[in-house]
Amino acid sequence: MTVAALSQPNFFQAKKGIASWLFTLDHKRIGLLYLYSIGFFFIVAAGLGVLMRLELLNPGRDLIDAQTYNQVFTLHGVIMIFLFIIPSIPAVFGNFALPLLLGTDDVAFPKLNLISWWLYVIGALFALFTLFYGDGPADTGWTFYAPYSVRTGTNVSMTVMAAFVLGFSSILTGLNFIVTIHRLKTPGMGFNQMPLFAWSLYATAWIQLLATPIIGITLLMIVAERVLGIGLFDPSIGGDPILYQHLFWIYSHPAVYIMALPAMGIVSEVIPTFAQRTIFGYKAIAYSSMAIAFVGYFVWGHHMFTSGMSGPAGFIFSILTFFVAIPTAVKVFNWVATLYKGSISIEVPLLFALAFIFNFSIGGLTGLVLGALATDVHVHDTHFVVAHFHYVMFGGAGFAFFGALHYWFPKIWGKMYNKAMANLAFILLFIGFNLTYFPMLIVGIMGMPRRYYDYLPEFHEMNMLSTFGSWIMITGLIIMIINLVVSKQRGAKVSGNPWNGITLDWQTSSPPPLHNFDKMPVLPEGGPYNYPDAISTHEEKEKKDDE
Amino acid sequence: MSQEHAFVLPNSGHNFDAKSSKMGMWLFLYTELLLFGGLFLVYMIYRYLNQDAFLLASFELNVWMGATNTIVLLTSSMTIAMAITALQKGNKKLSITLSWVTIAAAIVFLVIKYFEWGAKFEHGYFPGMDHYNELPHGERLYFYLYFFMTGLHAVHVIVGAVFILFVIRGIQKGKVTKDRYSLLENSGLYWHLVDLIWIYLFPLFYLIH
């Protein structure tokens, strides 16, 4: 068998040439195509974020005027949401790792998978295109609220069409994963033997499938209203702007779980591997993903408490929002319990997972402040909200994405990155992140509104801190990216399984061969995280200590 | 390459799996339903807010043309179902004929639609035209939704017909066969969806009084 394994070229070597990448049907290559394209857009939008922070260093105009600032935060938001965070983990690591975790050779529809990537590219080109004609990129904010989005002269229609096409790409990826999970698990693997990342992708895929069409049709209505001038949403011609907000958030709240659930899945993979210990509460984690996906459909109204909503409706949306916190907290407790008395090795992926728990907890708890009717009236549309969603999407999902990158890096390239550099990058990122966004929480409670290039003098200190933080954070990002790019070329070769993981992705060589597995993978006895010589109970541990 | 050395499930994505492709089709139909669902929601809300205007505007539509189209689509749903059964029973020729009949029905539907829309255009009911702009707001909304929803539906009719056309070629080339009919079945599923959406559009725009 080893002979056969050696003679198998890995998936990089299997075919050569640029066309073999652009038209590949291999899920691993498609995952990498996504990684490069998503990474590119992340860097662009992070640059825009730093630019905004620079403008906010001092009150008044430093660098860019009001209109440019409006366009910059819109472009930043649109890229970060539709081109980075929504596709990020599912499209990159879902594609790369899901078939490996399930012990199979590819996703259910490889051609559709390639089409999804091409749709992503087309959507991305649409978004970039807005830069180069007419009045430039949209200035509405990534939410495209009517009536302004109907009236502004900037390129809203094109931006919205970009989001529409990207939505399609997201739907097709979700569809592919659902069928893959139902049909292509390796023999012997049932739903309850599936790794938790697969579970979280499953829950995510249902949201992608059932929520995205709503935003698609809503965005088409915006375009139609702009072109034909019908009063659907614009009140001056008889439309109802609140209806637009409902339609928008019916998708965009569940979309938050498209970002968060896969991130939680990553954390659920990383923690057992680096604690070398069975995950605590496997079923609770798996089913709470489904619960979050389900309840997440019914809370969209919490974005609209201040835009005109009846008392009872506000009350119901508020209560339901609080409910979502429960399955989320279940997961946090399970992760912590998994670490308890595990044999922990503090590697970079684990650090990112722990940072996820820390940041996401702040994001979640500030979310409760926003989900409560009375406090929301005070902090709605302030920098408190900006800090809240960066804590969830960047400190949470973004950090999990980086964690996954460091976790599967040796799997993808068969090499190890420079760990000292990776640690340094992590520390800078973590400190920089919190220094950037924590002051925003404070300044938000003090009353600084979001989406302005200028502010009152009393907010100056906090904004300076925040901008300093963004410099530290960007330094961390640059170090991380350089480290990974250099290590991909020159990193030390590692064995197939450097983390001693037992999920099926680690049973094949690194990088994997074209068809992933030389022979049928062997499921670990008693569940996906049942580490053979791990100490799974408190009593066993004490017994072992006594010996 | 070197498949012998690799572990590949028989129903792998690189092989053919009827169950997977059918499941994929069903999932896709859900997204289609939700796509129209958003429009139905908007229709519901504006109908509730403008009941009289919607009623008045609906008198402008030609119920007979709508009813004819309903019958045409229902019949075509039957013929495509028969085409599937025919193929399953091994009657390739009949299956192809019935598929062509379905496509013909789609064309009849679109021709009738063309005349219906054409009449509306002549009288200036399309959003932005003179007569349209003189209408009260509620009636404008009605016509806007009418064109948006039946237009999007017509696009689906075209897509469905092209899909069936591809399947016919597949049958002729022997790629879609008695034992491997799921592509035809999928095109049938899609066609039923197109039909189903019309079954809702017809009463919503033509019949409610």
Ligand code: HEM
């Ligand atoms: C380099 C890191 C980043 C920096 C420095 C940064 C900074 C900012 C700033 C200053 C704003 C505008 C605040 C305002 O005036 O309202 C903003 C908005 C926003 N950011 Fe970031 N951000 C970063 C990364 C991210 C990431 C990773 C995401 C998502 C995953 C994200 C999503 C958003 C969104 C959705 C908005 C709102 C845009 C709008 O108001 O329409 N950002 N960011």
Ligand SMILES: [Cu+2]
């Ligand atoms: Cu929300």
